[in-house]
Amino acid sequence: MRNLSPVARDSSWDVLAAQELDRDSWQRLLRHEIPAVVIRGFATPEECNRLVERAQVIGFQSYEKVVPPIDRIGVTVFEHNGSDVSGYFEKAKGFQALQGEIFAQSFSPVERLMSRLRQALGVPVQVAADPKHGTYCAGLIRRIENGTLLHIDFAPAEQPEWWVAQVQSQLAWNLYLELDPVSPGKTYVYDRAWTSADETLKVPGTYGYQRSVVEGAKKYTLKPTKGDVYIFNTRNFHEVDPSGGRRTTVTSAIGTLPDGRIVLWS
Ligand SMILES: O=C(O)CCC(=O)C(=O)O
Numbered sequence: 617m618r619n620l621s622p623v624a625r626d627s628s629w630d631v632l633a634a635q636e637l638d639r640d641s642w643q644r645l646l647r648h649e650i651p652a653v654v655i656r657g658f659a660t661p662e663e664c665n666r667l668v669e670r671a672q673v674i675g676f677q678s679y680e681k682v683v684p685p686i687d688r689i690g691v692t693v694f695e696h697n698g699s700d701v702s703g704y705f706e707k708a709k710g711f712q713a714l715q716g717e718i719f720a721q722s723f724s725p726v727e728r729l730m731s732r733l734r735q736a737l738g739v740p741v742q743v744a745a746d747p748k749h750g751t752y753c754a755g756l757i758r759r760i761e762n763g764t765l766l767h768i769d770f771a772p773a774e775q776p777e778w779w780v781a782q783v784q785s786q787l788a789w790n791l792y793l794e795l796d797p798v799s800p801g802k803t804y805v806y807d808r809a810w811t812s813a814d815e816t817l818k819v820p821g822t823y824g825y826q827r828s829v830v831e832g833a834k835k836y837t838l839k840p841t842k843g844d845v846y847i848f849n850t851r852n853f854h855e856v857d858p859s860g861g862r863r864t865t866v867t868s869a870i871g872t873l874p875d876g877r878i879v880l881w882s
C-alpha cells in the first residue's frame with residue numbers, strides 16, 4: 617500500500633497565487649509547482665447558508681484528542697490512525713446516513729465537486745472504497761476556529777495500513793461556507809513537501825511539526841472567500857490561523873491512484 621514517492625525538488629513555486637481548475641493546473645499542483653487551485657463561485661451564498669443551518673441543527677462534535685479543538689460532523693481516518701480500520705468503517709455507516717440527510721436538505725458539495733473534477737480532468741472520480749470494509753466517508757463539515765498546528769495530511773505516511781495509502785498524491789478541497797469578514801482565519805501552505813526524514817521534527821503527542829521544518833520555504837497565503845473551493849497539496853506543510861468568528865467548511869481528501877483514477881475520503 618505504502619507509496620512514499622519522492623518529490624521532485626527541481627521546481628518550486630514561481631507564482632504565489634491559486635490557478636483556476638483545468639488539466640494543466642491540476643498536473644502542476646500534483647507536481648508541487650503551484651500552491652493551489654481555485655474554483656470560484658462553487659456554491660451560492662444561499663446554498664452555503666442553508667448547509668450551515670442544517671449542520672447546526674444536527675450539531676457538531678469535537679475531534680478526539682486534538683488541541684486546539686476542531687469541531688466536525690463526520691468521521692476521519694485521522695482520528696483512527698494506526699490500525700483501527702474497522703472502528704472507522706463502523707462509524708462511517710452511521711455518518712453516511714446523516715450526511716445524506718444534511719445534503720438532501722441543502723445541496724451536496726461532494727457530488728458537485730466530483731462532477732467538476734470529472735468535467736475538468738476527464739478521469740473517473742469516486743468516493744474511496746476498501747474492498748473488505750466498504751465505502752469511506754467523504755465530506756466532513758468542519759469548524760476550525762482556533763487554528764491548527766503546522767501539519768501535513770498524507771495517508772501513505774499517516775495511515776500506511778489503510779487502502780487509501782496507495783495514493784500517489786494527496787490533496788484537499790475546502791469549500792468555505794461561513795467566514796468572519798474581518799478575520800477569516802487564513803490558511804498558509806509552504807513550498808515544502810513532507811519526506812520521511814521530517815518525522816524527527818514531529819512534536820511528540822501532537823499532530824504538529826516544529827517550525828524549523830518550513831524555515832526558508834516560500835509561503836502561500838490562502839485568504840478564504842465564501843462559496844469558493846480551494847484545493848492544495850496536503851503533503852505540503854500547512855496551517856490555519858485562528859479566526860475572529862465562525863469558520864465552517866466542507867472538506868475531504870483527494871487522492872490520485874496509479875491508474876489515473878481520483879478518490880475522495882475524509
Ligand atoms: O480549513 C482550511 O483552510 C484548511 C484546513 C486543512 O488543514 C486541510 O484542509 O487539510
Ligand SMILES: [Fe+2]
Pocket residue numbers: 767768769850854
Ligand atoms: Fe490539513
